[in-house]
Amino acid sequence: MFYIPDSELERLIAEDLPYLDLTTHLLGIDERLGQITYLSREDCLLCGSEEVRRIFAKLGVTVDASLPSGTRLKAGEVFFEASGTAGALHAGWKVCLNLFDHYSAVATRTRAMVDAAQAVAPGLPILTTRKSLPGSRALMTKAIVCGGAVPHRLGLSETVLVFDNHSAFVGGFAGLLERLPEMLAQSCEKKVFVEADAAQAEQLAKSGIDGIQFDKVAPDELRQLIPRLRVANPQLTLIAAGGINLQNVADYAATGVDGLATTALFTAKPLDMTARITPR
Numbered sequence: 414m415f416y417i418p419d420s421e422l423e424r425l426i427a428e429d430l431p432y433l434d435l436t437t438h439l440l441g442i443d444e445r446l447g448q449i450t451y452l453s454r455e456d457c458l459l460c461g462s463e464e465v466r467r468i469f470a471k472l473g474v475t476v477d478a479s480l481p482s483g484t485r486l487k488a489g490e491v492f493f494e495a496s497g498t499a500g501a502l503h504a505g506w507k508v509c510l511n512l513f514d515h516y517s518a519v520a521t522r523t524r525a526m527v528d529a530a531q532a533v534a535p536g537l538p539i540l541t542t543r544k545s546l547p548g549s550r551a552l553m554t555k556a557i558v559c560g561g562a563v564p565h566r567l568g569l570s571e572t573v574l575v576f577d578n579h580s581a582f583v584g585g586f587a588g589l590l591e592r593l594p595e596m597l598a599q600s601c602e603k604k605v606f607v608e609a610d611a612a613q614a615e616q617l618a619k620s621g622i623d624g625i626q627f628d629k630v631a632p633d634e635l636r637q638l639i640p641r642l643r644v645a646n647p648q649l650t651l652i653a654a655g656g657i658n659l660q661n662v663a664d665y666a667a668t669g670v671d672g673l674a675t676t677a678l679f680t681a682k683p684l685d686m687t688a689r690i691t692p693r
Contacts, residue, residue: 415463415555422468429508434500443500446693448477451493451513454685459484459492460520460559464552465509472501482520482559502690514686516556522681523560526662530673533666537673540565540652544676557678565652565674573605574626586613593620606652611638618642624650626674632661635668643669 437443453459460482469476474497486492493513495502527539539562545553554564566572573596580589589607597605606624607617611634614625625642627635635653642649653665654674665673 415558417464417467417551417555419467421551422464422471425508425512426468426471426504430504434503437500437503443498445499446496447499447502448494448496448691448693449474449502449506450491450689450691451510452489452491452687452689453486453517454687455488457486457517457684458521458524458560459486459513460516460556461509461512461552462493464555465493465505465512468509468512469495469497469501469505472505473497474501474505482555496693499690499692506688506690510686510688511683512552514683516552516559517686518681518684519553519556519678520560521684522659523557523562523678526659526675526678527561529659530662530666533663537666537671538563539662539678540672540674541678542566542654542674542676543568545679553679560678562678563672565672573600573603575605575607577608590616590620593622597621604650606650608654611635614638614642615645618645618649622649624652624671626652626654627670629655632664632668635665635670639669 459480462479462482466476466479474495476493476495478494480486480492484492523539530537530539541557541562542565543550550567554567557564566574575589580586583589583592593605604623606626607622608626608628609617610627611630614627617625630638630653639651642651650672651670652672652674653668653670657665657673657675658677662673
């Protein structure tokens with residue numbers, strides 16, 4: 414189960430329907446009965462059905478048929494049908510279409526990247542960063558989970574991840590190394606990761622931290638570095654990040670890291686989906 418709060422769905426409805434639908438009102442068709450049918454014009458991985466069901470329920474619409482998130486769709490396949498008044502159907506029409514085509518696109522791209530990575534390194538996780546569009550994190554997170562990825566870090570309270578801009582306040586990398594024993598002692602229930610370049614990684618491997626995140630280190634360099642780090646600390650978790658996308662994910666998967674962190678999934682182009690509303 415993936416929980417999206419009612420407040421999130423009500424915000425989406427209110428964004429498109431602040432007061433009333435002037436078009437259906439002036440045509441006098443608000444109370445006419447009708448049906449809405451959603452279909453995809455391209456192959457994809459569906460995401461958002463559960464939220465669309467809830468949105469239509471809030472508008473008084475009855476869902477007649479619905480395929481669940483995670484279903485692989487063929488082009489032209491109908492995946493959602495509902496019935497109700499014309500006013501209610503039009504009120505949910507574009508809100509739900511936008512939800513379907515944006516988040517199914519993210520799920521579809523995610524599945525493609527997971528498949529490409531795991532074809533090289535079976536079981537290797539694709540991890541997503543916090544660089545989603547502001548205000549969209551809950552639904553974006555559902556979409557990437559639906560596609561087979563894992564949220565890398567959902568918030569600042571979840572894990573300790575030290576960047577250069579953090580260590581600059583404690584005397585740079587040397588100052589960070591001095592502070593690490595105290596941080597590790599205080600974070601016995603949390604993971605401590607440090608973002609580092611190749612030169613810093615071998616020193617960090619001996620420090621007792623839980624993991625290293627490499628930012629924009631090339632696959633060829635990682636392939637040479639990873640074995641040395643495994644010898645220095647076999648328990649160390651190693652994550653590659655920075656610029657990883659569908660075109661180079663297989664190269665990064667072959668380096669021997671434990672996971673690949675990416676932002677590329679969040680910018681998937683919306684799918685070509687459509688909805689038809691007809692009288693009953």
